[in-house]
Amino acid sequence: MxxxxxxxxxxxxxxxxxxxxxxxxxxxxxxxxxxxxxxxxxxxxxxxxxxxxxxxxxxxxxxxxxxxxxxxxxxxxxxxxxxxxxxxxxxxxxxxxxxxxxxxxxxxxxxxxxxxxxxxxxxxxxxxxxxxxxxxxxxxxxxxxxxxxxxxxxxxxxxxxxxxxxxxxxxQVTPPQIIELKALMGDSADNIPGIPGVGEKTATKIIVEYGSIENAHEHLEELKPNRARESMREHYDMAQMSKALATIxxxxxxxxxxxxxxxxxxxxxEAFLLCRQLEFKNLLNRFDSAAVQEDTLEQEFFTCADLAGCEALFAKAEAGKTAGVSLVTENGRVFGAGLALNEEEIYYIPVEGMITEGYLCGKLEGLLHKVSESNTENIMKSNTDDVKKDPENEISDVNTDGTLKYDKKCVCALDVKALLKHIKSDDPMAVFDAGVAAYLLNPLKSSYTYDDMAKEYLNGRILPAREELLGKKTVEKAWEESAEGLAAWACYMAYTALACRKPMCEALRDTGMWNVYTQIELPLIFTLDSMEKWGISVKSEELKSYGEKLSVRIGELEKQIWQQAGEEFNINSPKQMGVILFEKLGLKGGKKTKTGYSTAADILEKLAPEYPIVKDILEYRQLAKLKSTYADGLVGEIAEDGRIHSTFNQTITATGRISSTEPNLQNIPVRMELGRLIRKVFVPEEGYVFLDADYSQIELRVLAHMSGDEKLIQAYKEAQDIHRHTASEVFHVPFDEVTDLQRRNAKAVNFGIVYGISSFGLSQDLSITRKEAAEYIERYFETYPKIKGFLDGLVEEGKEKGYVTTMFGRRRPIPELKSGNFMQRSFGERVAMNSPIQGTAADIIKIAMNRVYRRLKDENLKSRLVLQVHDELLIETCKEEIPQVSAILEEEMKGAAKLSVELEVDMHQGNNWYEAK
The missing domain is CATH 3.40.50.1010 (5'-nuclease)
Structure with a gap:
């Protein structure tokens, strides 16, 4: 061969x-x-x-x-x-x-x-x-x-x-004749002009018959079609040039x-290290780790599997200033822990023999409590005369009264909330969360792994990723088969959390986000942990009843849609639906793709006002999603205690908003009544009611404050209907004569401006021409002139600095502003306008959450914060505590930020979430 x-x-x-x-x-x-x-x-x-x-x-x-x-x-x-x-x-x-x-x-x-x-x-x-x-x-x-x-x-x-x-x-031609084809038909990708009026089909026919452009030119009078003959006659020199260009x-x-x-x-x-640097984790398993592995910390890793050694190890950790910890868990089960005392003493403690899950978690809990007690003693001893910022201490900070905001003794982890699932602690001063710090410093990433943190904050240090140590094994499988890999993984996580503390804290200070970290995000870990542990009670029988109501309505809609279509078809099939709507019924506005007509929501929503069948299809889709996601989906999420324990994600969104998963309780549809009814299944336990407090127009109020626009600020100070006020100003009609339509349009502009809406986007939202939408936006900026300058300033700031900031200093990087792609740049400009506003609103609700949670705890109330949905807090409130909790919500939500316009809170009470909302 x-x-x-x-x-x-x-x-x-x-x-x-x-x-x-x-x-x-x-x-x-x-x-x-x-x-x-x-x-x-x-x-x-x-x-x-x-x-x-x-x-x-x-x-x-x-x-x-x-x-x-x-x-x-x-x-x-x-x-x-x-x-x-x-x-x-x-x-x-x-x-x-x-x-x-x-x-x-x-x-x-x-x-x-x-x-x-x-x-x-x-x-x-x-x-x-x-x-x-x-x-x-x-x-x-x-x-x-x-x-x-x-x-x-x-x-x-x-x-x-x-x-x-x-x-x-x-x-139909030989390989060398490909050159002849290119000479006639050209190739724009390679700058080969060809001759005018000759495409691939004609060029192929000519070359098949004559073999070359030279022979074709010799038989010029015989060439067909006429257009090709005349083109060859007039542009033969171009064909020759094109042939030379095409010849390799x-x-x-x-x-x-x-x-x-x-x-x-x-x-x-060398390739392995470069793949790591570029973060091609899926390619790393192609390399022989033994052949490419650089010097690692593993020589400093030890396994401590006996009780006496474990006792001595934790005693040493409690006596020291800091320790890095990692808990190796899966599906609620603890398999071991990593404990880093310093760079030379890093231990793996497996759950085996006398070291049980309960014992290990108890020792970690004891370590946190010991650290917490030490910090409390330090603060009690502090005063303005003897407390100064310690240059050797990377995370000390001093309040105006001389007390330490955050003392140096702490436990470092990559994910403190993951620890709190297994151990109790309620002292933000006792921990450093490297994952939250990394998120603040770069909120655009999808995950924050220890190997990425080490590379970024430990001078490019390359540590093996989880995939390299465990492959695709589950933790349980690795625990059974590969104790060495699991031990290394636990140790690397504990080491990274400890070692990254100093550089990350310095980076937080350098970027102006130290206060965001210590005063908002760090306390939030404990607030969210409490919410997850409490969960929210669900009436399973109500859920079943709700599902039945949806099924009835879905069945009705199905028959209505079939009747209007004149035949039965699979409503869940976009391909079949496209044929029915745009071919059989002849609806205008269909967009055909390679796989058929698009039936995306934005296309159908434009058709809905004119065609009842489309309106029914949209309702059918919404209800079908409600049934599968909530009526059916929530049943599997109910725990043994009858409550749903959603996970609140702190490090997902680039703007700083909290998201929830498993299940997502923040995305329940509320535009239709049947969607809102799902809230009826969420109920407080006996002896309690729900208090629901919602910020009123928080993002518009933030916009008024940050822009400093006097007209908008004055409208809020006079407690006017802000949308009616905007309509009055924009459409030049007296306040009392503003129509409902004008108010609705003004509302769309008000909220659209917050999100950097374009004239095209507004025209789509209001079903008006792009010209009319542009006029609305222009009038809006004439009405509130400082808003235009403020938003333009944010875009310029983003271009100059590469990021924009919230009122509290949270940064949002915007690499899209430097993109060579127009659509990407336009997206970046919208992000630059929206992120400081939405991010500030997110900061405010987090501050309010933390304060409400702390007040409920400090005042020894039975009531508890159970849910946050964007600008809304839900408190499961003991009936005897309703007046006290109402006052706490009012005080802490309104007092979360000092704006030039007052923060307003709408509060309601109910025996289920629907009633309270």
């Missing part, structure tokens, strides 16, 4: 990966998606082709020898997007780290290099495979040279393979060594 060389068109495959995959960025903000896609294509091709030699060719920026011949066509290619351009040196660095032979030649394109190497290899008796997205390379196909062309179909990449025979079968050079003067091109071990230590 002949040896084989794999030749890759570097820019072409990188370009295909860039446009074929979602854009990725690592924690440093580098775009990496094209590099990741390139590597996946490379690995797969090597596995399929099994070559002995490998070379990747790249273009250079200098004009090629071909394009120098034709100045009119030089430099007309579409410029490379910046997000792709910055990945070219990255892929070259990666290939070099893998030992891959990379070839460039000034004045020659990659396909000239590939053509030269393919012919050279063929002459040497080798097989050659060329991987490229450029069909020009089909001219090189022979029995020994195969061209592989990646093609994306419905989001999936397939490969088309061409030897000479496959080219003939597909294009197969004897480029390049230096090449098969020894350098020999395919060796791609999975080098």
């Amino acid at each position: 002949s040896e084989k060389i794999l030749l890759i068109d570097g820019h072409s495959i990188l370009n295909r990966a860039f446009y074929g995959l979602p854009d990725l960025t690592n924690s440093e903000g580098k775009h990496t998606g094209a590099v990741y896609g390139f590597l996946n294509i490379l690995f797969r091709t090597i596995e399929e082709e099994k070559p002995q030699y490998l070379t990747v060719a790249f273009d250079l920026k200098a004009p090629t020898f071909r394009h120098k011949m034709f100045e009119a066509y030089k430099g007309t290619r579409k410029p490379m997007p910046e997000e792709l351009r910055e990945q070219v040196p990255l892929i070259k660095e990666m290939l070099t780290a893998m030992g891959v032979n990379v070839v460039t030649k000034e004045g020659y394109e990659a396909d000239d290099i590939l053509g030269t190497l393919a012919r050279k290899s063929e002459a040497a008796g080798m097989d050659a495979t060329i991987l490229s997205g450029d069909r020009d390379l089909l001219q090189l196909a022979t029995d020994k040279v195969m061209i592989r062309l990646p093609k994306t179909v419905r989001g999936k990449t397939t490969i088309e393979d061409y030897h000479a025979q496959q080219v003939i079968e597909k294009y 050079c197969t004897d480029s003067p390049i230096e090449f060594s098969y020894e350098k091109a020999k395919l060796g071990n791609l999975y080098t230590k």
Whole structure:
């Protein structure tokens, strides 16, 4: 069998990966998606082709020898997007780290290099495979040279393979005649003009009959159709030029060594470290960890599995200043813990023998209580004369009265709330949460793992990720089979939490987010933990009854829809629905895609006012979702205590808002009455009622304060209906004569402005023309002039600094503002306008939550905070405590922030959530 060389068109495959995959960025903000896609294509091709030699060719920026011949066509290619351009040196660095032979030649394109190497290899008796997205390379196909062309179909990449025979079968011409086709039909991607009026079909017919453009020109009078004949007559010089441009050079003067091109071990230590740096975690398992692993901390890891040793270890931890801890858990079960006393003493404590789950959690709880007691003593001893900020102490801070806000003695963890599921503590001063700190410092990431934190905050230190230590095993499986990997994982987590404390706290101070961390996010951990542990009670029989009501209405809608359609069809099938609506019924406004007509909500909502069947379909969809997600879905979420314990996520949203999952109780539909009725199933326990307090128009009030617009501030101070006031000003009608429609439109503008709405977006919302919407927005800014300046200023700030901030200092990075893509930049501008407002509102509700939770606890009340939904707090209130809790809600929610307009709270009481809301 002949040896084989794999030749890759570097820019072409990188370009295909860039446009074929979602854009990725690592924690440093580098775009990496094209590099990741390139590597996946490379690995797969090597596995399929099994070559002995490998070379990747790249273009250079200098004009090629071909394009120098034709100045009119030089430099007309579409410029490379910046997000792709910055990945070219990255892929070259990666290939070099893998030992891959990379070839460039000034004045020659990659396909000239590939053509030269393919012919050279063929002459040497080798097989050659060329991987490229450029069909020009089909001219090189022979029995020994195969061209592989990646093609994306419905989001999936397939490969088309061409030897000479496959080219003939597909294009009806021989590989060299591909050049003749290009001479006639051109190729805009390669700056080959072709001749006017000749497409692929006509070009193919001419070349099949005449073989070449020269022969076709000799038989000019016989050419058909007439348009092609006249075009050839007038533009033959252009056809000749196009042929020269399309012809790949197969004897480029390049230096090449098969020894350098020999395919060796791609999975080098250098490539491994670079994959880590770029955060390609899914590729790391391809590397032999023993061969690539750098010096690690593992020599400092110890296992402590005996009771006496464990007692001594925790005594030492309690006596020290700080300790890093990690709890190894899965499905509520504890398998062990990591305990880092310092960088030289890091221990894994497995649950086995005398060390039980209860014993281990008890020792961790005792450690937290000991730290808490120590901090309390320090604060009691403090006064303004003897307490100063300690430069050696990275997280001390001093109140105006001299007491320490946050003393240096603490327990560090990656996720304190995960610890609190197994141990009791209620003292934010006793802990440092590295995960929350990392989230504040970069809220755009989807996860905050210890290896990412180490790389970012420990001077680029590379630690093995969970996947490298445990593979795809569950914790329980690893505990049973791979104690060594589990021990290392626990130790790395404990070490990272401890070691990242100082640099993270310094970063929080440097970015102005120290107060956001210590006064908002850190106390919030304990507030959310309490809410999750209490949960909210659900009446299962009411849930069943609610599901039955939905089923009845869904059945009615189904019959109505079928009757209007004139036949039965699957309403849940977008394809069938599209045919019914846009073909059978002939509704206007349908958008046809490759898979059929789109029946997305935004399209149907435009049609609903005019077509009853569409209105019914939208209601059917909403009710079907209600039934599956809530009526049916909530049943499985009810715990043994009859309550649902949702998880509140603190580190998910970029704006700082809290989200909830398992189940999501923040996304219950409230636009229709049947949606609101789901709240009836949520009830307080006997002897309690629900008190529901909701901020009134908090984001608009924040906008008034942050913009300093006197008119908007005065309207709030006069307690006017703000939407009616806006309508009066915008539409120039007396306040008392504003119509309901004008008020509704003004309300849409008020809230739309907060979200950076465009004239197009507003026109869609109000079903008006874009011109009318633009006029509304223009009048709005004339009415409230400082708002326009404020929002424009936020965009400028975002462009200048790369981020915007809330009133409290929370940062929201906006990399989209530097994007080369217009849509991305526009999105970034909307984010810049909205994030400071929405983020400030999120900060305020968090402050209110923390204060309400603390007051309920400090005053030894039975009532408890059980739910937060954006701007709303729900308190399960003991009936005897209603007056006291009402006062607490009023005081703490209104007093959460000092604005130039008063924070207003709507409060209601009920025997279920529906009544209270």
